[in-house]
Amino acid sequence: MSKSSWQSRRRPGRRGRQQNPWLRQHSSQRYATEVPQDLQDSDYEDGEVASTSASSSTTGASSVPDLPGYYFDPEKKRYFRLLPGHNNCNPLTKESIRQKEMESKRLKLLEEDEQRKKVARMGFNASSFLQKSRLGFLNVTSYCRLAHELRVSCMERKKVQVQSSDPSALASDRFNLILADTNSDRLFTVNDVKVGGSKYGIISLQGLNTPTPKVNMHENLYFTNRKVNSVCWASLNHLDSHILLCLMGLAETPGCATLLPASLFAGSHPGTDRPGMLCSFRIPGAWSCAWSLNIQANNCFSTGLSRRVLLTNVVTGHRQTYGTNSDVLAQQFAVMTPLLFNGSRSGEIFAIDLRSRSQGKGWKAMRLFHDSAVTSMQILQEEQCLMASDMAGKIKLWDLRTTKCIRQYEGHVNEYAYLPLHVHEEEGIVVAVGQDCYTRIWSLHDAHLLRTIPSPYPTSKADIPSVAFSSRLGGSQGAPGLLMAVRQDLYCFSYS
Numbered sequence: 001m002s003k004s005s006w007q008s009r010r011r012p013g014r015r016g017r018q019q020n021p022w023l024r025q026h027s028s029q030r031y032a033t034e035v036p037q038d039l040q041d042s043d044y045e046d047g048e049v050a051s052t053s054a055s056s057s058t059t060g061a062s063s064v065p066d067l068p069g070y071y072f073d074p075e076k077k078r079y080f081r082l083l084p085g086h087n088n089c090n091p092l093t094k095e096s097i098r099q100k101e102m103e104s105k106r107l108k109l110l111e112e113d114e115q116r117k118k119v120a121r122m123g124f125n126a127s128s129f130l131q132k133s134r135l136g137f138l139n140v141t142s143y144c145r146l147a148h149e150l151r152v153s154c155m156e157r158k159k160v161q162v163q164s165s166d167p168s169a170l171a172s173d174r175f176n177l178i179l180a181d182t183n184s185d186r187l188f189t190v191n192d193v194k195v196g197g198s199k200y201g202i203i204s205l206q207g208l209n210t211p212t213p214k215v216n217m218h219e220n221l222y223f224t225n226r227k228v229n230s231v232c233w234a235s236l237n238h239l240d241s242h243i244l245l246c247l248m249g250l251a252e253t254p255g256c257a258t259l260l261p262a263s264l265f266a267g268s269h270p271g272t273d274r275p276g277m278l279c280s281f282r283i284p285g286a287w288s289c290a291w292s293l294n295i296q297a298n299n300c301f302s303t304g305l306s307r308r309v310l311l312t313n314v315v316t317g318h319r320q321t322y323g324t325n326s327d328v329l330a331q332q333f334a335v336m337t338p339l340l341f342n343g344s345r346s347g348e349i350f351a352i353d354l355r356s357r358s359q360g361k362g363w364k365a366m367r368l369f370h371d372s373a374v375t376s377m378q379i380l381q382e383e384q385c386l387m388a389s390d391m392a393g394k395i396k397l398w399d400l401r402t403t404k405c406i407r408q409y410e411g412h413v414n415e416y417a418y419l420p421l422h423v424h425e426e427e428g429i430v431v432a433v434g435q436d437c438y439t440r441i442w443s444l445h446d447a448h449l450l451r452t453i454p455s456p457y458p459t460s461k462a463d464i465p466s467v468a469f470s471s472r473l474g475g476s477q478g479a480p481g482l483l484m485a486v487r488q489d490l491y492c493f494s495y496s
Helices: 003-018 021-034 094-115 126-134 140-153 167-172
Strands: 070-073 077-082 156-163 172-181 187-191 199-205 215-226 228-234 240-247 256-261 279-280 288-293 300-306 308-313 319-323 330-333 339-346 348-353 364-369 376-378 383-389 393-397 406-408 421-424 428-432 440-443 450-453 466-470 479-485 489-494
Touching: 094 240, 140 428, 140 440, 140 450, 172 228, 172 466, 172 479, 187 330, 240 288, 300 330, 308 330, 308 339, 330 428, 339 376, 348 376, 376 421, 421 466, 428 466
Parallel strands: 156 215, 228 288, 288 330, 330 376
Antiparallel strands: 070 077, 156 489, 172 187, 187 199, 199 215, 228 240, 240 256, 256 279, 288 300, 300 308, 308 319, 330 339, 339 348, 348 364, 376 383, 383 393, 393 406, 421 428, 428 440, 440 450, 466 479, 479 489
C-alpha cells in the first residue's frame, strides 16, 4: 500500500472527529462542569495540593466561592486543584494552611506591637488624656483608670536574662508554669526537663528594675516525673512560706498534695531558717488546690477531686469531705466570709459554707452556672463579685449578691485547656492567655479589650505562654508590669 493511499484513509476519520458537533459540545460542557473558567486560565501545579478547601477561613477570600475539590490561594488570587496527599511529597493540608495564616497574622501583630501603633481606645492618646484632665472632664477614679490603660498600651517587651548555677539547664529546660507570690518579689517556676519529668525553681525578681533586666534562678534537687495539676502559694509559717503542689498519680504511685518549703531553694530567702523537711498528703486524683487565709479554716487547704472536695488541716491532719456531682477544676477561699468557691467540669460554680458539716444538706451556700467546664476563678477584693472563665472561652463577672452575670469579656480563646485568669483591681485590668497563644488584656470597668500581645514564638499547643501580672514587680519599689514565660525565655512588659 502506497503512502498516499494510507494517508487518504486516515483523513476521513480525523475529519469526522473534528466535525462532530455533538461530541465537541458534550466535551466542552463536561469540562466546564469539572473545571471553572478561572482554572482554565491558571497554571496547574501538582505540588500545590491540599486535603480540603480553606478559602472560607481567610478574610481576603470571603467573597470567593468555595468550590469542592479546589483551594483558593488569597495571595496568588487563583484556584488550585486538590489531589490526594499521598501522591505528593509536600502536600498542603487544612491544618498547614491554617497554621500559615495564623503565623502571618502573628508576625503582623508582633510588628505592630513592637512599634506600638495601636492604642487602648479609639481616639484616646496621651495628648487628649492630658487635655481632658486639665479641663476637669475626668474625676480622680477615671483619671487613674485611664492612666493605667494608657500605660498598658505602651508597655515594651524586654527579654530577661536568667542567671543560674547551671547555665546548660537553662538552655534546655522549658518553662511550663510561673506563679508570683503575694509581694511579687519571687516567682515559682515549673520547668520541663529534657530527659523527662519536671524541675522546680524560685526566681528572685530584684533585678527587674534595671535597664537590662537580670534575675537569679534558685533551684533544688527535688524532681518529679509526675504531672503538676495545680499549684498555689501557702502561708503556713509566715506569708508565702510554702508552695502547695497537686501531683497526678503514675502507675502504682498514687497522686498526692505536697507542701514544699520555699526555703529549700538555696538563696531564695536569705536570713530564714531552713525547715529541712516537706509535707506530703496522699490525695489521689486532685485537679485543683487552694490555701485558706480565712481564720475559720486556719492552716487548711482544699483539693478538688473527682466528684468531691477534700478539706485538710495541715497541723491536726483532720479531713472533711464534701460530695459533688462533677469534678472540681478550680477553687478559692473567701477571706471575709467562711466560704469556699468551687468551679466544676459541669459548669456549676458553688460555694461551700465551712461552718456546716459535710454530711448535711445545707452546705451549698450559692450556685452559679456556666455552659462549659470552669477552669479558673477569682474573687474580687470586696467579695461582692466573682470572675470565672471556662473551656468555651467565656469570661464572666458575677454579682454574688444577685447571682447574675453583670459583664462578659469577649475575645478569649479556649476549647479544652486548663488556662488561668488574672484580675488586678488596682490597675483595673483582666489578663488571660488563650489557647491561640495570645495574651489579652481587658478593662475590668467596661470589658473593653485594651491590648492583644502575640507570642514571640509560632503558635503551638505546646508553647502556650504562662504570665504573671503585678502592681509591683520585683517588690515594694517595683513598677507594674507583666512577666511572660514561653519555651526557655522570660520576657518583661513594664510600664514606661
